[in-house]
Amino acid sequence: MEIIMNYDMGKFGKSITNEIIAQKICKDLELQLEKNDMLILDFKNIDILTTTCVKGIFKSISEKMNSSDFFKRFAFINVSNDLKVIITYGLEDLY
Secondary structure (H helix, E strand, O other), rough: OOOOEEEOOOOOOEEEHHHHHHHHHHHHHHHHHOOEEEEEEEEEOOEEEEEHHHHHHHHHHHHOOOHHHHHEEEEEEEHHHHHHHHHHHHHHOOO
């Protein structure tokens, strides 16, 4: 049976704009990946996100899995149109 977890991207604050927060999220996601088959990343509480932080969050994860596996293990929900653009640009460089 597949284990799926909803992950609140806002657990460290409404703004993901610095490397310290990006690293906290990255480490937390890596821990959750060990326990869960899929993470549903919920952006409902995020107001601001930078492409640099998207790269900071997902760089080490992208080094451990190809893009096909990445999109099987992560889903993005409640993402505003502005954040979709930022996430797309951030992930483009990684995949």
